[in-house]
Amino acid sequence: TTTHQIVIIGGGAAGISVAASLLKRQRSLDIAIVEPSEVHSYQPGWTMVGGGVFSPESTRRPMASVMPRDVSWYRTSASRVEPQHRQVTLGDGRVLGWRRLIVAPGLDLDWDAIEGLSGTLGCNGVTSNYRYDLAPYTWSLVQSLKKGTALFSQPPMPIKCAGAPQKAMYLSCHYWQRQGRLGDIDVHFCNAGDKLFGVQDYVPALERYVERYGIHTQFQNRLVAVDGPSRTAQFAVAGDDGEHMVERRFDMLHTVPPQKAPRFIAESGLGNDGGWLDLDSETLQHRHYPAIFGLGDASGTPNAKTAAAVRKQAPVVAENLLATFSGDPLPAAYLGYGSCPLTVERGRIVLAEFGYGGELQPTFPKWINDGTKPTRLAWWLKAGQLPWIYWQLSLKGHEWLARPERRDTTPTSLGADKA
Ligand code: FAD
Incomplete structure (x- = not known):
């Protein structure tokens, strides 16, 4: 069994962003990503493909081109996690050990x-x-x-x-x-x-x-x-x-x-009643296994499942996970931000941005962009800027408008556990 300091399940928006966030903070981390796909897709672009605005090719790149340089990439899927033994079994039968696990396999289309x-x-x-x-x-x-x-x-x-x-x-x-x-x-x-x-x-x-x-x-x-x-x-x-x-x-x-949530989550005892990853909604740490974190569409947290949410979640997971190595209280809070740019016509968008409980969390003051109204600025963002922000910032660990909120600190249940 090979053991890594951190194993990440999934190399989608969430898996790649969080790996990049971690490495930005600590270059020397030993991180493995388990991801079967040879391509990485910018799924928010598919609405624009269906509307004749983007070419399909512009929404995907080779997975190898978005993998951070220093991670070990296992080109297979994860089929089961054993939280007590800190192991994950891969689709090809190999078993990986981990000190910390991040679960980010997205969701299954049924x-x-x-x-x-x-x-x-x-x-x-x-x-x-x-x-x-x-x-x-x-x-x-x-x-x-x-x-x-x-x-x-x-x-x-x-x-x-x-x-x-x-x-x-x-x-x-x-x-x-x-x-x-x-x-x-x-x-x-x-x-x-x-x-x-x-x-x-x-x-x-x-x-x-x-x-x-x-x-x-x-x-x-x-x-x-x-x-x-x-x-x-x-x-x-x-x-x-x-x-x-x-x-x-x-x-x-x-x-x-x-x-629906990927089946292995419930089968590994990591799910909530609906089978989604059972996380603390503020720290993104697993409710029962403090060495496990999660983010992205597989999470049971009640936010909008979007790449925009992932952009805010990745630095929260990175900071909180690193804190568990030193036994420090978890410092970062995710307040449920998610965003849905509603393309109401070609050229205008209603930029919905909200957090837990439907609380509005606009990025811009109202005089720049009123999210409750269709605006040209929001279209310009979606059609011109957001793909670039995704590929060049989020996936590379540059935390554009994503600095985590600080939380009231409470001790982690892991205690000191140096990497
Ligand atoms: P994904 O990006 O789907 O990645 C999951 C990865 O995990 C995949 O690479 C998969 O191969 C891998 N995987 C799956 N199972 C396993 C396993 N067992 N082991 C290992 N790896 C595994 N978001 C926005 O912010 N704005 C938008 O406008 C927007 N529009 C969208 C429009 C459409 C049509 C769609 C489909 C999505 C849209 N989204 C939008 C949502 C956004 O794409 C997702 O929220 C985001 O991709 C979630 O990231 P993720 O990493 O959790 O999942």
């Missing part, structure tokens, strides 16, 4: 939870911006649709980037409007939830776009089955008297799959 969907994705007008290879198909469907019915579905929460299902819809509607076709296209937003967006402050701006584009909103409508060849979708509709099924015909269907 395409098979919707009957018939997997087999028809990418044809028969069925698409999703939640897959790299399908986002370009969204844009080609949008361009070719001249009339008919377009459905946009949203599964039950939690999902990553909760605004993404409607972002795809607004960008599509804006294109059809500019082409003079919107009057011939019947657009429905079929949402398993009961509101447009979880934080009420942003809802009025979104409602104005729903009205402007003539979108029919169907709440408590959960997509359960798709028949591609006959272009029909089945929805379970919740009402006062239980659920009933409704069938809808479509010419285009943009779907978002239900999402």
